[in-house]
Amino acid sequence: MSPDGTPDFPLARHFAELLGRLGATAEVQDLAAILMTRVADGHSCLTLEAALLAPEAQASLDGSPVLGAPGDFRPLILDGHRLYLYRFWQYETRLAAALLKRAADLPEVDEERLGAGLLRHFPLPAGDQGMGLGDQRLAAAVAVLRRLAVISGGPGTGKTTTVLGVLALLLEQDPLRPPRIALTAPTGKAATRLADALRAGRQRLDLPPLLAGAIPDEAQTLHRLLGYHPERGFAHDADHPLPMDVVVVDEASMVGLALMEALLRALPAHARLILLGDRDQLASVEAGAVLAEICAAPAGPRPAFAARLSALTGLPVGGAGEGPLADCMVHLRHSYRFAAGGSIGRLARALQQGDAGAALGILEAEAIWQPLPAEQGLASALVEVVRAGWKEYFRALQREVEPARIHAAWERFRLLSALRQGPWGAEVLNAVLDARLARAPRRGGHYHGRPVIIRQNDGALGLFNGDVGLTLAGAGQLRVFFPGREGFRAFAPERLPAHESAWVMTVHQSQGSEFDDILLLLPDADNPVLSRELLYTAVTRARRGVRLWGAEAALRGALARRMARDSGLEARLWSSP
Numbered sequence: 001m002s003p004d005g006t007p008d009f010p011l012a013r014h015f016a017e018l019l020g021r022l023g024a025t026a027e028v029q030d031l032a033a034i035l036m037t038r039v040a041d042g043h044s045c046l047t048l049e050a051a052l053l054a055p056e057a058q059a060s061l062d063g064s065p066v067l068g069a070p071g072d073f074r075p076l077i078l079d080g081h082r083l084y085l086y087r088f089w090q091y092e093t094r095l096a097a098a099l100l101k102r103a104a105d106l107p108e109v110d111e112e113r114l115g116a117g118l119l120r121h122f123p124l125p126a127g128d129q130g131m132g133l134g135d136q137r138l139a140a141a142v143a144v145l146r147r148l149a150v151i152s153g154g155p156g157t158g159k160t161t162t163v164l165g166v167l168a169l170l171l172e173q174d175p176l177r178p179p180r181i182a183l184t185a186p187t188g189k190a191a192t193r194l195a196d197a198l199r200a201g202r203q204r205l206d207l208p209p210l211l212a213g214a215i216p217d218e219a220q221t222l223h224r225l226l227g228y229h230p231e232r233g234f235a236h237d238a239d240h241p242l243p244m245d246v247v248v249v250d251e252a253s254m255v256g257l258a259l260m261e262a263l264l265r266a267l268p269a270h271a272r273l274i275l276l277g278d279r280d281q282l283a284s285v286e287a288g289a290v291l292a293e294i295c296a297a298p299a300g301p302r303p304a305f306a307a308r309l310s311a312l313t314g315l316p317v318g319g320a321g322e323g324p325l326a327d328c329m330v331h332l333r334h335s336y337r338f339a340a341g342g343s344i345g346r347l348a349r350a351l352q353q354g355d356a357g358a359a360l361g362i363l364e365a366e367a368i369w370q371p372l373p374a375e376q377g378l379a380s381a382l383v384e385v386v387r388a389g390w391k392e393y394f395r396a397l398q399r400e401v402e403p404a405r406i407h408a409a410w411e412r413f414r415l416l417s418a419l420r421q422g423p424w425g426a427e428v429l430n431a432v433l434d435a436r437l438a439r440a441p442r443r444g445g446h447y448h449g450r451p452v453i454i455r456q457n458d459g460a461l462g463l464f465n466g467d468v469g470l471t472l473a474g475a476g477q478l479r480v481f482f483p484g485r486e487g488f489r490a491f492a493p494e495r496l497p498a499h500e501s502a503w504v505m506t507v508h509q510s511q512g513s514e515f516d517d518i519l520l521l522l523p524d525a526d527n528p529v530l531s532r533e534l535l536y537t538a539v540t541r542a543r544r545g546v547r548l549w550g551a552e553a554a555l556r557g558a559l560a561r562r563m564a565r566d567s568g569l570e571a572r573l574w575s576s577p
């Protein structure tokens with residue numbers, strides 16, 4: 001938005017002009033431009049309260065030729081107090097209907113076999129006293145008993161472990177006709193992590209090798225699974241459904257409204273959909289907060305399904321949920337990665353629960369948070385942090401020739417920024433670090449040791465937005481090495497699509513990855529982008545240590561703010577008809 005409140009987003013202006021030619025009044029044009037800008041910011045719609053409409057604008061909506069009611073075919077749709085672009089209204093209503101239908105439509109299950117399998121694949125340590133140690137078994141039962149399962153949990157709660165057990169249970173249901181399984185995630189990096197984790201865990205499954213062989217080795221991005229083409233769209237849709245019986249989506253919090261709708265449209269009616277993710281993380285970059293909205297009802301399953309789950313799993317299950325979707329949710333509570341009393345675990349829990357006081361207490365008492373260094377000392381302070389955090393990386397750059405070893409050292413640490421732009425944003429901080437760290441830079445700013453992040457997909461090169469590579473010198477030339485399934489791929493820096501330095505990444509860019517240690521940089525003042533979800537996402541990227549630099553106002557602002565996205569999905573899914 002420009003300072004006077006009018007959208008400065010060219011597409012929004014063009015859209016408003018087009019509506020003008022179709023007979024929209026100036027008020028409706030303004031509203032349309034604001035709506036378009038909001039969608040670009042991740043909202044699915046504009047709630048009229050949020051638009052603070054003047055009475056004359058409200059009046060001009062009535063009878064506008066570009067505005068319709070649900071069911072009309074007009075550029076803008078007003079559904080109750082929510083104003084949508086037609087396409088987004090369609091995504092949202094179709095997605096809600098598809099999820100509710102899938103939730104209500106039950107597959108046939110051999111419960112005796114399932115019950116025995118649950119005890120075998122999900123043994124419980126003795127003395128589980130409501131610590132959440134039985135959650136994985138419950139989640140697995142849900143994923144087999146229903147065509148939709150949403151398994152949410154923080155880092156290390158065993159989402160991948162659970163899904164492996166689920167696949168084993170499904171394979172055992174009918175060993176002669178093993179289901180066709182697709183493993184997917186929204187980004188290439190997340191897909192690789194999922195495949196690696198499942199490959200590693202498959203060995204430990206109590207399954208005959210022939211059956212275990214039906215679990216795929218590879219995972220692919222959702223776009224790839226759906227056969228996306230920039231001009232032709234998705235190859236798979238309702239008329240060309242996916243040839244799959246089970247689709248597992250990891251990092252589902254990163255999937256936006258449009259992509260989730262495309263997936264559900266392409267999924268055959270009989271298939272099982274298993275969504276894995278962390279409902280407390282930042283939502284997708286694209287419009288929507290789909291996972292959080294699906295997981296919005298906290299009341300547990302409906303009483304009858306709770307009783308069935310309890311009988312099958314041998315665990316106490318309560319629930320007062322309503323509607324079939326309530327039976328499809330499981331939240332994994334116990335982290336197998338963080339000690340419950342460790343600072344990352346406690347901080348994550350305080351942020352999840354929205355307990356700003358407790359979070360601040362931990363940040364202060366354990367010296368995780370410190371104020372920003374003075375601006376004149378910033379560059380030196382940053383360089384010091386980089387040199388200490390990546391000590392082994394800098395050593396490897398001098399001594400190692402093997403990209404894999406250098407890369408392993410690089411992966412230990414990350415410097416994250418809450419913002420992309422502005423004096424404390426990733427762009428400026430990367431420029432500061434480039435200036436200090438580059439030795440003998442070449443044309444285009446390339447130098448030995450420079451980490452780069454790709455900003456634009458290039459299907460031909462197989463490089464995608466968010467891929468991180470390391471620039472390494474060898475045999476008199478610089479090449480950028482990207483990790484891949486079959487080792488490293490090296491590119492001359494000049495061939496790379498749009499890219500930038502990656503000393504500092506935004507929290508959004510770090511989603512779907514984990515590191516031993518992170519340092520999060522918040523700006524010198526509060527900013528509307530800062531939220532509890534952003535802090536939670538950053539903190540849970542770390543396995544071992546987390547530090548935070550930022551002004552107290554920024555920290556307090558982030559702790560106080562919930563990321564809210566205008567959308568009608570939650571109401572469509574959870575309000576009783």
Ligand SMILES: Nc1ncnc2c1ncn2[C@@H]1O[C@H](COP(=O)(O)OP(=O)(O)OP(=O)(O)O)[C@@H](O)[C@H]1O
Binds near residue numbers: 156158160197
């Ligand atoms: N029931 C369990 N008993 C013991 N260890 C477990 C159990 N479940 C998971 N783990 C261990 O906890 C770690 C994290 O598990 P897993 O990778 O399945 O979690 P995740 O939720 O998928 O994690 P991520 O945060 O990486 O997405 C792994 O080392 C796994 O072996």
